[in-house]
Amino acid sequence: MFENLKPVAIDPILGLMVAFKADNRAEKIDLGVGVYQDDRGRTPVMASVKEAESRLMKLETTKSYQGMAGDPDYNQRMMELLLGKDHSILSTGRVKSIQAPGGSGALRVGAEVIRRARPESKLWVGIPTWPNHIPLLGSAGFDIKQYPYYDMDARQVDTEKMMETLRQVPVGDLVLLHGCCHNPTGADLTNEQWDSIADLALERGFIPFIDTAYQGLGNGLDQDAYGMRMMAERLPEVIIASSCSKNFGLYRERTGSITFIAETSEQADIVVSQAMSTARSIYSMPPAHGALLVSMVLGDPQLRSQWETELEEVRLRIKSMRNLLCDSLENNAAGMDFSHIKRQNGMFSFLGITTPQLERLRTEFGIYIVSSTRINLAGVNSNNIKHLTQSLLTVLE
Ligand SMILES: Cc1ncc(COP(=O)(O)O)c(C=O)c1O
Structure with a gap:
């Protein structure tokens, strides 16, 4: 039966994740993956959720x-x-x-x-x-x-x-x-x-x-x-x-x-x-x-307010990375308008660069972006912004 099956190509985003993991360059940047990352590039468990988890451990009486x-x-x-x-x-x-x-x-x-x-x-x-x-x-x-x-x-x-x-x-x-x-x-x-x-x-x-x-x-x-x-x-x-x-x-x-x-x-x-x-x-x-x-x-009023504060931090960090990237590129750098990145919402925006530019970012600079040019702004942080900006400006020249 299984001899009738053909292998399915790996999802391009997952493929990019695999290539990113295998890349040994210290300065590599993953802007492809669709999860939130903090300024240290981690996707942490929220403290409010962690606290709920420890309460649940004590309260839960059945797994029925x-x-x-x-x-x-x-x-x-x-x-x-x-x-x-x-x-x-x-x-x-x-x-x-x-x-x-x-x-x-x-x-x-x-x-x-x-x-x-x-x-x-x-x-x-x-x-x-x-x-x-x-x-x-x-x-x-x-x-x-x-x-x-x-x-x-x-x-x-x-x-x-x-x-x-x-x-x-x-x-x-x-x-x-x-x-x-x-x-x-x-x-x-x-x-x-x-x-x-x-x-x-x-x-x-x-x-x-x-x-x-x-x-x-x-x-x-x-x-x-x-x-x-x-x-x-x-x-x-x-x-x-x-x-x-x-x-x-x-x-x-x-x-x-x-x-x-x-x-x-x-x-x-x-x-x-x-x-x-x-x-x-x-x-x-x-x-x-x-x-x-x-x-x-x-x-729980206390956990809820803690969660809302944490979520607000996430939201504001993404906004600030949008502003930082746009400002670091001085918006009109290399004749390209990046002001949409500031205006848009959530984790994603299209960078709007060409496929060869995208390729160069990956091969020469270790910057991983999916082929649609969608970037995850949460992947930008205070440690990688300089490398990201310089690399982008180089490929845009
Ligand atoms: C627009 C949109 N809808 C739905 C989902 C699915 O979310 P979940 O991981 O909860 O299945 C995602 C996840 O990336 C998404 O971006």
Whole structure:
């Protein structure tokens, strides 16, 4: 049987990680990997999470099965984090959430439920998008359509082309939107653009499927939630896939949730029963550990305030690295405008250099960047900024 299989090429980002590890140069820099790093290049466990972990060790009395929906306390607290504690929809019963194995698991469960509800619906994905969106959602069986999202030359959201395409989306189709900190471009929708897309969704009858993997890393926990909170208020149906990988640093614990907003509370109950049966048919139950930590951090005033402070430090460090890189390159260095890096949000931006320049950065200077030129700004730090700037200026000359 296995003789029929062909090897699958390694994911380019993982391939880059392998090459980076094998590189012996002390000055090497990894701007490819998609995780947060502090100024010393580490991806630490947050202190609030560590404290929750040590409390959990003492409090946990069983490892028995938890059920397909995961931890109810976590589900409630996640809805409050995403939508805001006082959001009017929370008391209507129209919104329901279940725990999922990371943002990826949440996206997949959401996609499977949509396929069960309306198999003829197509999914519209902005281009470019997180490279795993298409395999992850496409393998649920979606017919995937594209809408233009980013203007590579202007280095910003291509509002006109995006809206022009979204105006053609038929009733009942899904439109995938990034909640904040767009991966890979860093170019987020403004509040006005979110409002216009909500107007269009009401007019055309399409349904937003919002992927929010970076709440709190852009402009703040509430600011980053504008789009989904407004849509939850105005639209009859919204689906939100969320991840705690980045904002709680829980990457390997696979902690996420899938949230459904339905027209009525009865429909929301049915949707959630379908989501649980979907989970049962794929992985049965989500991993418990990360969700128990998140629930404890969000539910304990002292841990929560500590977590918010830590998250704010992460957010501000990324912002300061954006400013530092742009200023070190003196923006218009070698005739290139890097000011978009300052304007954009979250960990990523496109550098916008050529493939030969990218190659030179890797071979001559040990600077690893994925082929799209997406850089992780969290990979920049006070120790490597000089080498990074000098190398970039050299290849740009
Ligand atoms: C846009 C986007 N969505 C979803 C995810 C998936 O997150 P998780 O690691 O929680 O599965 C990521 C992770 O990089 C992401 O960038």
